[in-house]
Amino acid sequence: MRNRRGWLRWGSMLVGLLLVVSCATVPLTGRRQLNLIPDSQMNALSFQQYDEVLAQSTLSTNAEQTAAVKRVGRRIQHAVEEYFRSQGQSDKLAGYQWEFNLIESDQVNAWCMPGGKVAFYTGILPICRDEAGIAVVMGHEVSHAIARHGSERMSQGLLMQMGGMALSSALKNKPQKTQALYMTAFAVGAQYGAMLPFSRAQESEADHLGLIFMAMAGYDPHEAPKFWERMTAQGGAKPPEFLSTHPSDERRIRDLEALIPEAMKYYRPAGN
Numbered sequence: 001m002r003n004r005r006g007w008l009r010w011g012s013m014l015v016g017l018l019l020v021v022s023c024a025t026v027p028l029t030g031r032r033q034l035n036l037i038p039d040s041q042m043n044a045l046s047f048q049q050y051d052e053v054l055a056q057s058t059l060s061t062n063a064e065q066t067a068a069v070k071r072v073g074r075r076i077q078h079a080v081e082e083y084f085r086s087q088g089q090s091d092k093l094a095g096y097q098w099e100f101n102l103i104e105s106d107q108v109n110a111w112c113m114p115g116g117k118v119a120f121y122t123g124i125l126p127i128c129r130d131e132a133g134i135a136v137v138m139g140h141e142v143s144h145a146i147a148r149h150g151s152e153r154m155s156q157g158l159l160m161q162m163g164g165m166a167l168s169s170a171l172k173n174k175p176q177k178t179q180a181l182y183m184t185a186f187a188v189g190a191q192y193g194a195m196l197p198f199s200r201a202q203e204s205e206a207d208h209l210g211l212i213f214m215a216m217a218g219y220d221p222h223e224a225p226k227f228w229e230r231m232t233a234q235g236g237a238k239p240p241e242f243l244s245t246h247p248s249d250e251r252r253i254r255d256l257e258a259l260i261p262e263a264m265k266y267y268r269p270a271g272n
């Protein structure tokens, strides 16, 4: 009969195996990440949640601003699609249903849910100033989705809460558990309209990818550190929502500046 230690050894081997099988690679940065949740499951939750947020929100009636957000969104989307096509990895975007909406709200905020569901709040537009500024935020938020940061965070949560042995059966037989984790990872609702903070590493990665995608879409990456300086200047007694989930400091701005030469290699000014 197998003793307890034997079972433990089997258990940890299984977890190890699961980690190997469930590792994914982030595009462009090549970082390996844990990913236990199938995109199909992630996207289904995301699309449902996005529709609920829209139903509880008022869309902006400012045609010009709405068009600007959608235009920047489409250009970043096409840049992302073109990049994946060039890598022979279009299948990774297969489940995407891109959507870009501008919500009427004083909140200084913007986000992108898994599967390409983007919301901007009118409150962030004065800090964006123009389409290049919108592209900084759009590139960054879309990159969180492309790098599957939400799924990675949920996978870590699953692993911590349930352990390796229960994991595969939990995913198969307890969809409500996945749903609960999703809600923890994405506290998206009309009153919050925000995701919980990503890790510092995920923020840096979204900055990195976002800079490249905005450059590919024809926006000058030099605008990125300028945007974050304006955002930081807004942070007073009551920092904007976006700043509380995206802590900005001199290091972040310095890191962005250091990445600009790499991003400039992808820069194709619009109209050329």
Ligand SMILES: [Zn+2]
Residues within 6 Å of the ligand: 140, 141, 144, 198, 203, 206, 245, 246
């Ligand atoms: Zn972020």
